[in-house]
Amino acid sequence: MKRILTVLFAYLFLLPNISAAYAVDSLTLCVKESGVVFAVGSGFHIADCKKNDKPITLTYGGNGGAGATGATGAVGPVGATGFAGSTGATGVQGIEGPVGATGIAGPTGMIGDTGPQGATGSIGAVGSTGEIGPTGSTGLVGEIGSVGPTGLQGNQGVPGDFGPTGATGNAGATGANGISGWERNVGTLSADDELQKTVFAECSSPDKKIIGGGFLTDNRSNSGKIAVAFNGPIDDDTWQVIAGIDGSTSGDESFSIQAVAICVNTL
Secondary structure, X not given: OHHHHHHHHHHHHHHHHOOHHHOOOEEEEEEOOOOOEEEOEOOEOHHHOOOOOEEEEEEOOOOOOOOOOOOOOOOOOOOOOOOOOOOOXXXXXXXXXXXXXXXXXXXXXXXXXXXXXXXXXXXXXXXXXXXOOOOOOOOOOOOOOOOOOOOOOOOOOOOOOOXXXXXXXXXXXXXXXXXXXXXXXXXXXXXXXXXXXXXXEEOOOOOEEEEEEEEEEEOOOOHHHEEEEEEEEEEOOEEEEEEEEOOOOOOOOOEEEEEEEEEEEOO
C-alpha cells in the first residue's frame, strides 16, 4: 500500500506539467497487483486492468463531486512485541524522622478524705424464756405371764381329691433330620495294565453329598505294589482315586482299580 501511494503522489506531481493540448478533466490509472501503476491512454487501455488490478480515476481542475469512498484496506499484521525495558534502579529510601519527645506527665490528683463512719445502732433486749412444764409420771410395767403347755398333735387330715388334668402343652420344634438315603456307589473299572490310572465315583443325585469313599482293585498281579497318589473327594458329590505301580518289583505288575463313593441325602 505504501508503494502505491508513492506512485500516485509521483503522478499527481506530474499533472501540472501536462500540456494544454493533452489536458483533460480526469485521469484514470490502473494499479496492477504487483504495485505497478499505468495511466490509461495511448499504449495502455482500461481493458488491460485484470481481475485483481484496481482502476483509479483522478479528477482535477473542475468542480466535480468527490468520488465514492474506497473500501477499507485490510488491517496490517501486528508487529512483533518489543523487548521489555530493563528494570529501573530502586529509589533511595527516605530517612525516618526523629521520634518526638514524650510529654511530661501531669500531677496526680489528691485523694479525698474518708467521711466519718455512722454510729452503730443498739441491740434490742432479749425476750424472757418461758417456763418448762412438769414431767408426767411413768406408768407401771405389767408382769409377764407364764408360758402355757404344748397342745396335743392333731390327727392327719384326709387326703384331698386329685385336681383336674392340665391342658396339653404346645408341640416342640421339629428336630434336624438325621442321615438318610445312604448309598454306596462304585465307579467304572479301569483298564488292566501297568499304567497310572485315574478313576471316579459319583453320587446318584446332586442332592446327595459324599461322606466317605475309597477304592477297589481287581485283576491285580501284585497288589502289594500299588502306589496310591490321591484318594479323596474333589467336590461335594465326586470321589477320585489316582494310583500306579511303584516299579520296585520285576515281572507282571498290571492291575485295575475302581473308586467307591459313600453318599447320603442333604440335611
